[in-house]
Amino acid sequence: MRFPTPLRIAASALWLPERREAVADAVHAGRIEPDRAARNAYTEIPVSDLAPPQMAVRAGRTALAESGVAAEDVGLLVHAWTYYQGQDYWQPVHYIINELELPNALPLGVDLGCNGGFAALEVMACRLLCDPATHSAVLTTAERFAPPRFDRWSANFDAVYGDAATALVLDRERGGYEVLSTASKAAPEFEIMYRGSTPWGTGAFQHRPKVDIRATLVDFLASGGGQRFAAVAGDAVRSTVTSALEQAGIATDDARVRVIAPPRFGAELIDRSYISVLAGLTKAEVLNLGARTGHLGAGDMAANLADITAAGRLQPGEIGVLLSATAGFSWSCMVLRAV
Structure with a gap:
């Protein structure tokens, strides 16, 4: 958009x-x-x-x-x-x-x-x-x-x-920033990855005593869906970045695109799902800003912008790309310009 x-x-x-x-x-x-x-x-x-x-x-x-x-x-x-x-x-x-x-x-x-x-x-x-x-x-x-x-x-x-x-x-x-464009992509067929095989319940924690994402992920990987998900996820990250930049009228190799901030996942996941996927697409640095915070749920995008601002990473006229994602699954991208 x-x-x-x-x-x-x-x-x-x-x-x-x-x-x-x-x-x-x-x-x-x-x-x-x-x-x-x-x-x-x-x-x-x-x-x-x-x-x-x-x-x-x-x-x-x-x-x-x-x-x-x-x-x-x-x-x-x-x-x-x-x-x-x-x-x-x-x-x-x-x-x-x-x-x-x-x-x-x-x-x-x-x-x-x-x-x-x-x-x-x-x-x-x-x-x-x-x-x-x-x-x-x-x-x-x-x-x-x-x-x-x-x-x-x-x-x-x-x-x-x-x-x-x-x-x-x-x-x-x-x-200090203009919001230029956004782009999103969804793959709802993977909602089962976080639902698993647990029966429908009538109240919270009826079937498990606590949140256990690992259990549903293990079930999903055992079903053989991991390879297809990796391909879909990689395409979603790359295509949302490409689409958002295109809608903003900015070429992917534009030197003004200085930073890309993915969610505050673990370093290995950031490398696998963002750094390697976006390699060669832009000249921007892919940041990892969550080493001292962990993943902040719905707050990663705003937290990343706050840290980018505090560090003075974007000068007037330069472009920042903020990425977001959630299990279920959907991936999103927002393009900003410092003014």
Whole structure:
């Protein structure tokens, strides 16, 4: 999708708790296998004592303060998440709007797994383009992968999960980045990879005591679907990048394309599914920004932009490419230009 009038990202924020769990300590305690820890190449993982919506409020306050956008000018707040938000049968987005004191913001929640942050920003962009009365919109994400139902170290093979919140402010006129285009691709035939053969239930954790992604992945690989999935996933990553750049009017070999930021998966998965797949397509550096955070669920995209901004990786006129993906499966790409 090409934006006829580029919108601006006025601010991005990453909120991390102070407490950390070191990977070396987790290996010593037997919480993660040494070889898997080495393949993922994380060094530490943030662990929060706050509920996710409380974290989202902190990130939102930071982003709003940095953006210069007045509270009354925010017409939409979209909150995205992947895991439990701290209360049963309850929508966290209303709490976040209330705590941020946004009197004119309408609420929207996005539950699209790890691609939720991307989907939320795309919805925000469409609202701003279609509704002249909406001048600014806010995206928040927040995750807390807490025991006993979620073991951040053993739930998955290719990622360890960190607690964090992120926020973005999208505006018609102000901000250091223009959103030029987006592209997505889905392969829903692979939804079974995370569902497995477990019977349908009537409540959470009826059949397993905790989230166990490894079990469903093992079932899927045993069925012989791994090779086809790898081919589809590689094509999806490459085609979304190519499509988004094309829609933005930017050649893949344009020297202005400086960085590509994939999700904060383990290092081996990033190398296999992003660096090797995109090799030779662009001149950009493929970043790995999650070594000290782990995978942040729906927050990877916004967290990557916050870190890119803090490090000054994009100068005016240069292009950044943000990638997102979720099990189920879908892959997405967003192209930004620093201004």
